Amino acid sequence: MKKLLCKEDYLDSIARTRDRRMAWWREARFGMFVHYGLYAQLGRHEWAQVHENIPAAEYEKLAASFAPAPGAPRQWARLAQRAGMKYMVMTTRHHEGFSLWDSKANPFNSVNLGPKRDIVREFVDACREFGLRIGFYSSLMDWHHPDAWRCAFDSAARVRFNRYIEALNTELLTQYGKIDILWYDMDWPMETDEGWNSLELNQRLRALQPDIIINNRNHLPEDFSTPEEHIKPMDNDWEACMTFNGLSWGYVDSRQAAPYSYNAQRILRMLHTCSKNGGNLLLNIGPAPDGSVPPEAVGPLTTVGRWLKNHGKAVYGRKVSQVKVNGKLLRVPLAGNGVADVTYDGKCVHLWCWIWPTTGEMGVGGYMRAPKAVRFLQTGAPIDFEHDGRRILLKNLPKKPVDRTAGVTVIEMEFAGNPRYVFANRYPQLHRGKAW
DSSP: OOOOOOOHHHHEEEEEHHOOOOOOOHHHHHEEOOOSSGGGTTTBOTTTHHHTTTHHHHHHHHHHHHHOTTTTTHHHHHHHHHHTEEEEEEEEEETOOOBOOOOOSSSSTTTTTTTTTTHHHHHHHHHHTTTTTEEEEESOOOSSSTTTTGGTTOOOHHHHHHHHHHHHHHHHHHHOOOOEEEEEOOOOOOOSHHTTTTHHHHHHHHHHHHHHHEEEETTSSSSSOBBBBSSOOOOOOEEEEEOOSOSSSBBOHHHHHGGGGHHHHHHHHHHHHHHTTTEEEEEEEEEOTSSSSOHHHHHHHHHHHHHHHHGGGGGGOOOOOEEETTTTEOOOOOOOTHHHHEEEEEEEEEEEEOOOOSSSSSETTTBBBBSSEEETTTOOOBBBEEEEEEEEEEESSSOOSSSSSSSSSEEEOOOOOOOOBOOOSGGGGGSSSSGG
């Protein structure tokens, strides 16, 4: 093990390798989050133990009846691949403290109890079978370990608990081959990176997995930010993690959850916002007690996957709108109109049509240069257009959307260079002469 670096040198060192390590992630744009644990059996939220004040001794009994069906992780991975997702992140141990692998550091695990199987191993194998990158969620908070709350005020307890957290993550990063993501969560009760020994911990874990990327939830900025249950574009790499229903990360009754759950169109809206602003969408499923995928998630995700087969060019890869001005890359606010919005890959502007114009034509204002070609992304069929110096007018459009999967047709406008976009003036009467 190399000598540990000070914070400034450590952050500089990971910054130097970040572009290489993050390259696949920046292309992926879409991943599956899986929240699975003992709480699935209760079906009343993954925080049921806290929300209902369930004593630890009573909650522990759930381990005996925990029985994921053989092959359950394979079902998750197969759906993720069909949905067009490129990676998965699974809760290897949620706040309840139950490890889903053969942990020597934590006897409260799925090999000693319940199914007597290594669910993490099954998850890793399934990801590799379906060509998905692998992410491990690792909670810092623990409702089962006796030092998990004492560590906030007892220095000896803090030392013991930090050693425990490191031992757990060391097992995860040494027993399953190459792992792509370490996804920390819930940095309670300690409020600083010093409290968690994050600087030392992360350096030792990175030594085990040099290519790994790490999120920012143990009080160091690391590689990417993780806005939760809202999509908040950031200047650095970011990933919006979203429940499927706005209610719970863990399993809740499917019949009752269905009305609250996302349909394909809502998922595409989120995916568009993330892609346009340089972020990823990590969309969660909460498997049922037997590990099966909740039925309300299957249809929408399958539909999104079919849509992505025809429209992936508008999603995957770097889509932040940037142009070079005086040798510098600057972000520019390319946009659509009131019923459509765009992503941009540096050459083509992709117009996502949320509401299709039944009049046969539609304008896109603010584009000061004419595209050299306009076509349907799905079929490649050309679209008639005019350019009047300040807008692109799409003409002779079909009466119905070309896309038949989710009704979201994408129009590709190809430019020879910088599209040169100017936000439309709020007073159209000023759009003449020099005022433009």
